[in-house]
Every structure is written in C-alpha cells, then in structure tokens.
Amino acid sequence: MVTEVLKQETRPPAHKGAVESSSTWRRSDRVGLAVCWVLGIGFCAIAVAIVVFMLVQGIKYVRPSLLFTSPTAGFNESQTGGFLDPLVGTVVVALLGMAIALPVGVAVAVWLSEYGRPFGLARAAESTIEMIAGTPSIVLALFGILVFSSPVVGFLSRTSGHVVYGRSFFAAGAMLSLVALPLIVGSTREGLQAIPSHVREASLAVGKTKFATIRRILLPSARPSVVTGAMLGVGRIIGDTAVIVVLLGATLTLNGAGHAPVLSLLRGTGSTLTSFVYENAPTGEANQPTKAYAAAFVLLLMVLVLNLCVDLVARRGKAATWSR
Amino acid sequence: MESLRPPPVRWLALDEEGSAARSTATAEQPRTQSPPAERQPARVPAGQNGHGTAKSFAGASRRQAQPSQFAIDRMEIEDVSIAYGQKLAVKSVSLPVKQGEVLALIGPSGCGKTTLLRSLNRLTELTKGASLQGRITLDGADITTIEPTLLRRRVTMVFQQPNPFPMSVFDNVAYVLREQGSKRPRKRVLERAVRDVLDRAGLLDDVSADLDHPALRLSGGQQQRLCIARALAVQPEVLLLDEPCSALDPLSTQVIEDLIVRLRDDVAIVIVTHNLQQAYRIADHVAFMYLGELVEYGTVGAVFDSPREQRTRDYVSGAFG
Numbered sequence: 001m002v003t004e005v006l007k008q009e010t011r012p013p014a015h016k017g018a019v020e021s022s023s024t025w026r027r028s029d030r031v032g033l034a035v036c037w038v039l040g041i042g043f044c045a046i047a048v049a050i051v052v053f054m055l056v057q058g059i060k061y062v063r064p065s066l067l068f069t070s071p072t073a074g075f076n077e078s079q080t081g082g083f084l085d086p087l088v089g090t091v092v093v094a095l096l097g098m099a100i101a102l103p104v105g106v107a108v109a110v111w112l113s114e115y116g117r118p119f120g121l122a123r124a125a126e127s128t129i130e131m132i133a134g135t136p137s138i139v140l141a142l143f144g145i146l147v148f149s150s151p152v153v154g155f156l157s158r159t160s161g162h163v164v165y166g167r168s169f170f171a172a173g174a175m176l177s178l179v180a181l182p183l184i185v186g187s188t189r190e191g192l193q194a195i196p197s198h199v200r201e202a203s204l205a206v207g208k209t210k211f212a213t214i215r216r217i218l219l220p221s222a223r224p225s226v227v228t229g230a231m232l233g234v235g236r237i238i239g240d241t242a243v244i245v246v247l248l249g250a251t252l253t254l255n256g257a258g259h260a261p262v263l264s265l266l267r268g269t270g271s272t273l274t275s276f277v278y279e280n281a282p283t284g285e286a287n288q289p290t291k292a293y294a295a296a297f298v299l300l301l302m303v304l305v306l307n308l309c310v311d312l313v314a315r316r317g318k319a320a321t322w323s324r
Numbered sequence: 325m326e327s328l329r330p331p332p333v334r335w336l337a338l339d340e341e342g343s344a345a346r347s348t349a350t351a352e353q354p355r356t357q358s359p360p361a362e363r364q365p366a367r368v369p370a371g372q373n374g375h376g377t378a379k380s381f382a383g384a385s386r387r388q389a390q391p392s393q394f395a396i397d398r399m400e401i402e403d404v405s406i407a408y409g410q411k412l413a414v415k416s417v418s419l420p421v422k423q424g425e426v427l428a429l430i431g432p433s434g435c436g437k438t439t440l441l442r443s444l445n446r447l448t449e450l451t452k453g454a455s456l457q458g459r460i461t462l463d464g465a466d467i468t469t470i471e472p473t474l475l476r477r478r479v480t481m482v483f484q485q486p487n488p489f490p491m492s493v494f495d496n497v498a499y500v501l502r503e504q505g506s507k508r509p510r511k512r513v514l515e516r517a518v519r520d521v522l523d524r525a526g527l528l529d530d531v532s533a534d535l536d537h538p539a540l541r542l543s544g545g546q547q548q549r550l551c552i553a554r555a556l557a558v559q560p561e562v563l564l565l566d567e568p569c570s571a572l573d574p575l576s577t578q579v580i581e582d583l584i585v586r587l588r589d590d591v592a593i594v595i596v597t598h599n600l601q602q603a604y605r606i607a608d609h610v611a612f613m614y615l616g617e618l619v620e621y622g623t624v625g626a627v628f629d630s631p632r633e634q635r636t637r638d639y640v641s642g643a644f645g
Contacts, residue, residue: 201447202487202551203499206558207477212505221490321540323485323571 058297096173180233191225545576
C-alpha cells in the first residue's frame with residue numbers, strides 16, 4: 001500500500017509526444033525507416049491476402065455436410081461426397097506423429113540441455129537434428145518407404161505374400177514425427193535453458209537427485225515451451241503433403257488392413273486434408289476445385305487455431321519468473 | 325549490480341567519531357527501520373565471551389546481545405584447496421563450523437567465499453573442472469564418503485537470488501519433504517509439517533491463509549524466507565546461506581537477519597556476505613578471505629575491532645574491497 005502511494009506521488013505525469021520525431025533524423029535514417037514500413041506492411045498484406053482469399057473461397061464452398069461424408073467416386077462434384085476421411089486422417093496422423101515426437105523430442109532436449117555427455121555424441125545429435133530439420137520432407141518420405149517396405153516392419157502395413165506395401169498411417173506418422181521432432185527439441189531446450197542454473201542447484205541443494213529435479217522442477221517450468229514446440233510440430237505435421245502422398249498411399253478413403261479395430265486403421269492407408277487438396281486441386285487428378293477450396297479452408301482454420309493457442313500459451317508462460 | 329551499490333564502508337574510514345558516517349551509512353542499512361531501543365548495542369560488558377570491545381560497527385549493532393550459550397562442532401574444514409582447472413580459488417583453508425553460532429565468510433568479490441561455501445555440500449562438484457584437496461568432515465565423517473543427496477539433506481543451502489520452485493507455497497516445502505520425485509505422501513499428511521517449517525522461517529503469518537498461492541508471486545523477501553523454510557524442512561544440521569539478502573530490500577533483510585539469529589541454536593549457520601555491517605550484526609565468528617586465502621578467523625569483536633592482520637584491518641576499515 002505504501003508503495004502504491006509512493007508510486008502515484010513520485011511518478012512524473014505521463015508526457016505525450018515524448019518519443020522523438022523521425023522528422024529530425026538524417027535522410028538516410030528516414031529512408032531506412034520508410035523501407036522497414038513498406039516491407040512490414042507488404043508482408044502483412046501478403047499474409048492477409050492469402051487468408052482472406054482462402055476464407056472467401058472456402059466459405060463459398062464449405063458445407064457442414066462435407067465434414068461428415070466420405071469421399072466417393074462420382075461424375076460431378078455434387079456426387080463425390082465430402083472429406084470426412086481426410087479429416088479423420090489428419091487427426092490420426094497428427095496424434096500418431098506427436099505420440100512419437102513428443103516423448104522423444106523432450107527426452108533428447110533434456111539430454112542435450114541437462115546432461116550433454118558424452119560431449120561428442122551430444123554435438124553429433126545436435127547437428128543431426130538440425131540436419132533433419134533442413135531435410136525436405138519428400139526426401140524423408142522416400143527414406144520412409146525404403147524402411148517400411150522391409151519385411152522386418154511388415155506388421156506395420158499391408159502385406160500380400162512376401163511383398164510389404166510399406167504405406168500406412170504408422171509409416172506416415174513415424175516419418176512425420178521426424179518433421180515435428182526438431183521443433184519440439186528446439187523449443188524444449190530453449191525453455192530449459194531459460195531456467196537459471198541456481199534453480200537447478202536449489203533443488204540439488206536440498207538433496208534431490210538430478211532426475212527428480214528434471215521431473216518435478218525443470219520440465220514443469222519448461223512446460224509452456226514444450227507445449228509451444230508441440231503445437232508448432234502439429235502444425236507442420238498436418239500441413240505436410242509429401243510424406244502423406246508417398247507414405248499414406250493417398251487413397252482418399254480410409255482403407256483398413258486386417259480386422260483388429262484400431263490397428264487395422266493404423267496399418268491401412270488413407271488421406272489427409274493436404275493430400276485431399278492436392279488430389280482435388282485444379283492441377284490434380286480429381287480436379288474438383290470447390291472441394292479443394294473447402295478442404296483448404298478447414299485446414300487453414302485448424303492451423304490458425306493452433307497458432308492462436310501457441311500465442312496464448314506463450315503469453316501465459318511469461319507470468320512470474322526468477323531473476324537471473 | 326554489485327558495482328552499482330556504493331560500498332557503505334568507504335565513508336567509515338574518513339571519520340573517527342562514527343557520527344558523520346552514521347547518517348550516510350545507516351541510510352541504506354535496515355537499522356533505520358528498527359525501533360530506537362534495539363539500537364542500543366550489546367549490553368554485554370566489553371570483552372566478555374570474546375566479543376571484544378565493539379559496541380557497534382559503522383552504525384550497525386548486534387542483532388542479539390547475548391552470544392550463544394553453546395557451540396557444538398558440526399563441520400570441520402581441514403586444509404581445503406579448491407581449483408577450477410588451473411586456477412586456485414581457495415588456498416588451504418581450515419575452519420570449524422559450529423552449531424549455536426553464525427559463521428560469516430567475508431571478503432571482496434572473487435575471494436573464494438562462495439566456492440568454499442558450495443564445497444561444504446559438494447555443490448562444487450557440479451562445476452566442470454573443479455577439484456578439491458583436503459578434508460571436510462560432517463560430524464566426524466568425511467563428506468566425500470557420504471552420498472551427495474544424503475549429504476545435501478544434512479547440509480542445505482539458500483542462494484543469492486530467491487529461487488522458489490514454480491509451484492504453490494505448500495508444494496515448495498512438500499517437494500523437499502517427499503521422497504525424491506514422488507508425489508507421496510499426500511497433501512493432508514504433510515500439512516502439519518509444512519506449516520511447522522513455514523512458521524520456523526517466519527513466513528506462516530504471511531501465507532497461512534492461502535498455502536496454494538503460487539510461490540513466484542510472493543515478494544522477494546517472502547520468497548527468500550520460503551527458500552529458507554525449504555532448506556530447513558529436511559531438518560539439516562548445517563544451513564549454508566550465500567548472500568541471502570543481497571537481492572532484497574532493507575526491511576526484508578532485517579526480517580531475514582532476525583530469523584538467522586533465531587535459528588543458530590538449532591542449526592549451524594554459515595553465511596557468505598559482502599556486507600560487512602551484516603556480518604557484524606549477525607555473526608558470532610567471522611572468517612575474512614582474500615584471494616583464496618583465509619586471512620583471519622576470529623570472533624566478531626576480534627576481527628572488526630582488533631584485527632591481527634593488516635589486510636583485515638584495511639578491508640574492515642574500507643581501504644579496499
């Protein structure tokens with residue numbers, strides 16, 4: 001209370017226009033400022049144009065029924081159904097990818113940030129992750145088809161005789177987890193490194209093990225960063241097309257393999273919104289632009305909502321923290 | 325940050341009477357907040373119990389008039405040298421740490437006080453390239469033979485920056501009471517123990533209404549008292565304090581100093597401080613370190629009033645540091 005009073009009394013009155021006007025700057029500085037303005041507004045305009053275009057196109061064609069009907073073969077766009085299967089496929093791929101990428105990514109980040117030993121191996125792992133982050137997903141897809149076509153992992157996809165099909169939700173999810181992994185590792189590491197070292201020591205100094213410290217203090221503190229990384233990762237997964245087209249078979253409907261309830265779905269092929277858009281784009285095989293716009297609209301909405309969540313989490317994570 | 329704060333000792337060298345300096349020095353000391361009665365320095369006759377003739381030092385007076393009634397040897401630092409790589413940070417230091425006393429380590433920045441403190445519960449081992457020679461014992465047992473997590477439950481530490489864990493006040497203490505990373509025992513079982521230890525740290529009145537309050541939303545002083553509560557929760561034999569007040573305001577500092585003096589009978593306390601007046605106010609024994617060496621060790625009176633070494637005299641009078 002005392003501080004409140006003090007603040008009000010001693011703080012000088014707010015002074016408007018205290019910011020120095022750029023009209024007093026040298027010409028070169030003013031030109032620089034103008035360039036910044038133009039570029040900034042330009043980028044915003046491009047982003048807004050994309051979103052507005054997709055929204056306008058999407059709203060024109062999106063019908064609630066599209067979300068609940070499966071794609072079917074037909075002679076014109078009114079007969080070809082909706083994109084229920086791709087929608088389910090997108091969710092399944094995202095869940096599967098995250099189920100792998102999240103634990104692995106957090107574990108790798110903890111190892112790199114908290115242990116970092118053996119030193120050489122840690123550096124090697126670091127560069128490997130950077131390399132994966134820089135690898136085009138179509139290359140990952142090719143590698144994936146090689147791996148998942150081998151008989152050893154035949155149980156993860158459809159097989160006929162000795163031939164392993166190599167395309168399934170498992171295969172796509174596993175390779176897409178590699179796409180999300182670098183984002184999760186990077187974000188989690190950043191979160192861990194933002195924790196001052198005296199907080200770690202405080203936990204050790206009351207007799208806690210390193211493991212208990214990581215589990216109860218460090219990971220909970222870094223949770224906003226982990227969540228941010230995970231959401232960015234989900235965004236990348238649901239937005240990826242190359243891996244899906246190559247490794248999910250790009251059959252528009254879900255096409256299970258076997259009879260076990262969930263397993264058959266995961267071993268089977270299907271599609272996601274991205275591959276649906278790819279197929280139905282004016283240049284694609286199916287060429288049903290209205291369906292493509294509608295699906296793209298839904299996809300865009302999903303990504304926008306994800307980004308919004310990232311923002312919210314980041315803002316909440318900024319709450320109270322330690323001084324360094 | 326440290327460099328921005330004018331060292332109050334500097335002015336002291338200028339005045340013999342202590343009167344001119346008092347007004348300046350006390351301005352940044354918590355003493356200004358204390359009632360006048362407490363200002364009266366120790367009533368103990370000069371020289372008694374080795375506390376020397378010092379009635380006050382630079383405007384600071386002793387927190388506790390009576391020297392402690394007893395002192396039990398807890399830790400023994402025997403000829404300890406600590407090096408970071410090639411750099412020797414602590415050079416063959418020998419010191420006793422006693423329960424019933426507050427031991428203050430003083431000295432200019434980089435003199436090895438904190439390193440020595442951290443070696444007492446083997447936190448130095450976490451620093452890459454750190455090596456230790458010599459022997460440190462806890463109740464007669466070499467600390468290198470004690471499992472580190474066990475040792476650190478017997479010798480706990482509070483840091484310079486308040487660092488409560490990002491959870492509720494209750495959980496901060498409960499985390500320490502629980503077995504490693506476990507979530508058991510449950511909350512209800514621990515409630516009493518948690519309240520007890522918060523009370524010992526003088527924080528219970530501030531937080532008793534809402535133990536689920538996020539710890540990081542407490543004030544700096546409350547956070548630091550929570551950290552002390554946390555360190556006391558495991559009932560340690562030795563409590564290490566690394567400049568616990570340097571990030572705090574004078575009022576909080578005073579509360580924590582009072583707390584430290586109150587705790588000294590239950591637990592051996594070693595405090596590292598930059599602040600000479602603080603050392604004077606709360607310590608029973610003072611060890612002055614300079615460039616890794618232990619220059620002088622003695623009672624507060626001896627070190628502040630009649631130092632044997634020229635370097636101690638210079639430091640205490642503000643000639644350097």
